[in-house]
Amino acid sequence: MAEAMVEDQDQYSCSICLDLMKDPVTIPCGHSYCMVCIGNYWDRDEMKRINCPQCRQNFVPRPVLNKNTMLAEIMENLRNSKAAPPAQKTADPEDIDCDFCSGNGVKAVKSCLECRASYCETHLQPHFDIPALKRHKLVSATNLPTCQKHDKLLEVYCRTDQKCICMMCLMDDHRGHDTVSCATEREEKEVKVKTIKNKFEEKCKEKEKELCELQKDIESHVSSAQQAVKDTKKAFKESISLIEKKCSEIIEVIRAQEKDDLDRLGDDREQLELDIAKLRAQGDVLDKFLQKGDVYFLQNCGKMPNPSDDEDCSAQSKDLINSFKNVSKTVSEFKDKLEVFCKQEADDIVNTVSDLATKTNLDLDPDFLFKIGDKVCVRSSVKTPKFNWGAHVTHKSIGVVKAVHGDTLFVNFPEHKNWKGDISELELVTNSTEQEASAQNNSIKVGDQVRVKPSVDTPKHKWGGITHQSVGTVKTIDGEALTVDFPEYSGWRGIVPEMEVVPADDQVSATNCSFNVGDKVRVKLTIVTPKHQWGGVTHRSTGTVTGTKDDLVTVDFPECKGWKGLLSEMELISITDSKACFKIGDRVKVNASVTNPKRGWGGASHKSVGVVVAVNGESITVDFPEHKSWNGTVSEMELVSGANSELCKFNCGDRVRVKSSVKTPKYNWGSISHKSVGTVKALKLVVDFPEQSNWSGDPKEMEVAP
Known part of the structure; x- marks a missing residue:
């Protein structure tokens, strides 16, 4: 009997103190409590209610x-x-002790900001049962921070001094400062931390997707190489001993090419795995950080890791899918022409294997790819067609082939009749693709956030002050015509095929534009005339924000104090802004948002890439291939990176030679050799060798000669 009572002793516990009842009393509803506990419970009730807990x-x-x-x-x-x-679980040295447990320290699970005490699971229960205690704010067990001067809880954040203070400090040393509660400040900064965490998660997913695609590419590449070896062996076994020798040479080249590719892809795979592990680890750090108390959170928020786009190293193996298929075809043709072209064809096979990275399905006869009447569109991988976009042609435009002349197609698009394009830039359109494109064009609705497609050079009804970066709201739609309200232009007229819906993430970044007092700002280059006029200010003027209200901002410019403008018309000036950090030798081009440079084009264009030779304040001097010593403004320029990195390592006049690791240059040897040293004539890359002038080469294959 006694053992049964011990096992079920919870029913004899007071629900207020959670211990066995002392001097138990039973109230009219039938529930029992300690006499002292129920009496104190009724006495403490602020509403003077006498009820059962x-x-x-x-x-x-x-x-x-x-x-x-x-x-x-x-x-x-x-x-x-x-x-x-x-x-109870005893506390480790790094844990917080329960303030109400006697004897050995018991680990606390929560701390109460109102009681300024920490509780274990047992002593915390009243905070969940007693109404008056339910209103207290509980946080993960922590050493509650107090003011060293006033011994009060730190519950206010001073934005002026960037520190946590108590209520006494607020009335004393921080009177008149910009202050908010710690909880409010945490909410604002927590949004930023969560945004950073989301970026880590997005990058992790991107890396995982790239890793999966890379694995598929490797398997396909290996399979393709194995098939090429099999076909090569079969063809050469039917030939004479001389051909068997050439067979061995070709197999060796295939194996070497396969090994080089797999070595490179293996490095990419390892890098992706390292990046994923790093991103996950940094995400875990942020998860733990978000569990900390307000003060610790606010004091260490700025030290948290932030994902950097500069560390991205995406694997690029798209050109390796089925890359060895053409070898089998070339070997079969070689067999038929063996008696006459033995040596010549064997060398061609070696060249075929070496050039696999640049081979595409367009090696086939183009007349068999497209026929008159076929429906076609521009490939999504083509940024700018060889013969330009024309009036309003985009990636989503679908046209009908009118004529085929060699590598050139003539297409009738709804937006442009008799459009001229290169056959390698077009692809066939199936019925499902056409339906998809039509549905996407019809998906724009009144109220949507839209912008001009990147592929549209000049809208049908002109820019009118807006740019590709401008985001506006659709006001009306009439057939293919629509009206959009942009911050730079209200009631702007355009056509549906020129527009695209802005993704939700871009909408947030486009609309959440805010500034703090003291920020350095300037008028955006896309603004032709500010709503409240220039007042002596220009695009080059830099001012300090003195106040903001709703969508208005007040700025002190050197040319105009107390200047007023719209938030959407302004942009922050960052110390790390690349436009302000050009160095002599950097490769630059005119920013795409600049319609006409302040000092004119002078033969250059948006596609021109030049080298900085001088920077003086806002003035910059650039050597373009089309215009030497071109003068422009720093704010009009942008750095060129990535694709031109190999080209950037050479300057006109440099002495260069072919790398010893290159067996056959992309554009063949001509009259030169590994020992030949020439002078760079043009950065495309064109070199003058003693043995051959105007020799063309791939920058990746070249090195500066000692």
Whole structure:
């Protein structure tokens, strides 16, 4: 009997103190409590309500509390016979002790900001049961930070001094400062931290996707190489000993090419795996950081890691899918022409294997790819067609082939009749693709956030002050015509095929433009005339924000104090802004948002890439291939990186030679050799060798000669 009572002792515990009842009393609803606990509970109720803590039944008047003698005897027997209570988890040195447990330190699970105390699971229960305590704010167990000067809880954040303070400090040293509650400041900064965490997760997913695609490419590449070896062996076994020798040479080249590719792809795979592990680790750090208390969070928020786009190293193996298929075809043709062209064809096979990275399905006869009447569109991988886009042709435009002349197609698009394009830039359109494109064009609705497609050079009704970066709201749609309200131009007219819906993430970044007092700003280059006029200010003027209200900002410019403008018309000037960090030798081009440079084009264009030769304040001097010593403005330029990195390592006049690791240059040897040293004539790359002038080469195959 006693053992059963011990095992079920929870039913004899007071729901207020969570211990066995002392001087138990039973109230009218039938529930029992310690006499002291229920009395204190009724006395502390701010609303002066007399009710049961469990069933909430109200009693009027207040019941008289009498000891339940029978229950008291049971409690006494239970105390005498009960086993020792289970041991609480003791606190480790780095843990917080419960302030209400006696003896050895017991680990606290929560801290109360109102009580300024930490509780274990047992002593925390009243905060969940007692209404008055339910309103207290609980946080993960932590050493509650207090003000060293006033011994008060730090619950206010001073934005002026960037520190946490107590209420006494607010009335003393920080009077008149910009202050908010720690919770409010945390909410604002927590959004930024969560945004950073989301970036880590997005990058992790991107890396995982790239890793999966890379694995498929490797398997396909290996399979393609194996098939090429098999076909090569079969063809050469039917030939004479001389051909068997050439067969071995070709197999060696295939194996070497396969090994080079797999070595490179293996490095890419390892890098992706390292990047994924790093991103996950940094994401875990942010998860733990988000569990910290307000003060610790605010004091260490700026030290948290942030993903950098500069560390991205995406694997590029798209050109390796089925890359060895053409070898089998070339070997079969070689067999038929063996007697006449033995040596010549064997060398061609070697060249075929070496050039696989640049081979495409367009090696086939183009007349068999497209026929008159076929429906075609521009490939999504083509940024600018060889003969330009024309009036309003885009990637989503679908036209009908009118004529085929060699590598050139003539297509009738709805936006441009008799459009001229290169056959390698076009692809066939199936019925499903056409339906998809049509549905996408019809998906724009009134109220959508839209912008001009990147492929549209000049809209049908002109720019009118907006740019590719401008985001506006669709006001009306009439057939293919639509009206859009942009910050730079209200009531702008355009056509549906020229526009695209802005993704949700871009909309957030486009609309959440805000500045703080003291920020350095300037008028965006895309603004032709600010809403409240220039007032002596120009695009080159740099001012300091002195105030913001709704969508208005007040700025002190050197040319105009108290200048007023719209938030959407302004942009922050960052110390790390690349436009302000050009160095002599950097490769630059005119920013795509600049319609006409301040000092004119002078033969250059948006596609021109030149080298910085001088920087003087806002003035910059650039050597373009089309115009030497071209003068421009720093704010009009942007750095060129990535694709031109190999080309950037050479300058006109440099002495160069072919790398010793290159067996056959991309554009063949001509009259030169590994020992030939020439002078760079043009950065495309054109070199004058003693053995051959105007020799063309691939920058990746070249090195500066000692």
